[in-house]
Amino acid sequence: MTQASLGESVVQKVVHAQNNGVDASKTHTQPLWLLAEVTYRCPLHCAFCYNPTDYDKHTKNELTTEQWIDALRDARKLGALQLGISGGEPLLRDDIEDIVIEARKLGYYSNLITSGVGLTEKRITAFKEGGLDHIQLSMHDITEEINNFITNTKTFELKKKVAAMIKNHGYPMVLNVVIHRYNIGHIKEILEMAEALGADYVELANTQYYGWSLINRNQLMPTKEQIDHAETVTNEFRAKVGKKMQIFFVVPDYFSDRPKKCMNGWGEVFMIVTANGDVLPCHSARVLPNMQFPNVKERGLEWAWKDSPAFNKYRGDDWMKSPCRTCPEKEKDLGGCRCQAFMLTGDAEIADPVCSLSPHHHVIEKAIEDSKNPQLQAQPIVFRTDKNSKKFVNDELPELIKEFHALP
């Protein structure tokens, strides 16, 4: 739903906790994190959503409650511990209460990742009784104008109410704020708002460019100077606020010299089950060519994780090409993101172009330049709506995707 679970922050938090490097891979991986993207339907229309632009194809073939519960059970047997219930907006389903109860019984630490739209006293009480462990709320800005603009909805006041509701029910307050050009100048105020709301954790997730955010890249990308400043402000705030509020600043990969260790490695610790039952090693894996992803309706999760060709394809480093293959840093980042490599260069097995050692790094430099071009900046944002999604499905917006090698 938000970019929270997409970014490195979540991944890194697993990494420093344990030894999850490549060495331990291939035969001993476990899907410690299960992300259940239970629906792609969403009342918000965020311009930076990482969901696939053709999500509209998957809104009428969602898994049933029973199928979700089976998936939870199977993943738990494989070692899954952290459960994210995400979307779209998961609260658009009326069976989240049942899923939460089952998750608790199975021993998951469960997290509802929500925009807050649809959260009522009645539902949150049921979640608490059912054993939901925490709720991650997306916030967008301190100003009503920008919140409502970037989500293309009027949800600002509602979000503040929901934040209070979460706190009143004794939940840890986890706020996720996706950062982009329109709110990056307000980091200090956003953190002050988080503190005032009593947030325990704040994720400042710089937009990464997948799905809708890739389409809107020129309109969303801040400058390097803005990001550096935002990080400085964050560090100052962190020093001031101490341990009572943990702040994670997810650095945007376009401005790094090296790529992120995407998903902490392909098929290493993350497993995603999408609304229609596809089982993926990362959120956007369906953009990759010549890949058949497993579906829970066909075979179980054990086969998907351990034996499916898709999950094994990029485990370890046998698949790597030059310059990654001989790179002394290859284990640090595993060559970055396969989806980004393919989307931006047309080859899924070369270095993520974010890497300054990639022979295709110029595509990133061009993207950064383009985002400074006033003419491109002024193009209208394409909001995440069913109508726009249908247009992408029907190939009615070819201009917007012509520079990418797959539909974002």
Add this chain to the structure above:
Amino acid sequence: MTTSVNHADIYKLARHYRFQWEDAQQCYVLLFPEGMIKLNGGAGEVIKRVDGNKTVGDVVQELEATFPDVPDIQKDILAMFDLAVEKAWLEKIE
């Protein structure tokens, strides 16, 4: 070594943290919003005993009795407490 932890201190698991044994991983884990820690054997034995009643000294004594062959176990236990407090996995009961 310097430590912020005293023998008379009493700790409990921080709010919103869950500690449980995991069969699939054969270890204790700490679960919390957005993260998890797999604890090695020794760390698991320490956290298992932190219950909001026992003092640090009680935990040291218990572990010394349970693992009499481990040399200088107290140092490791206090280091574990230090780490857990620093990481905010544990909260001190005032």
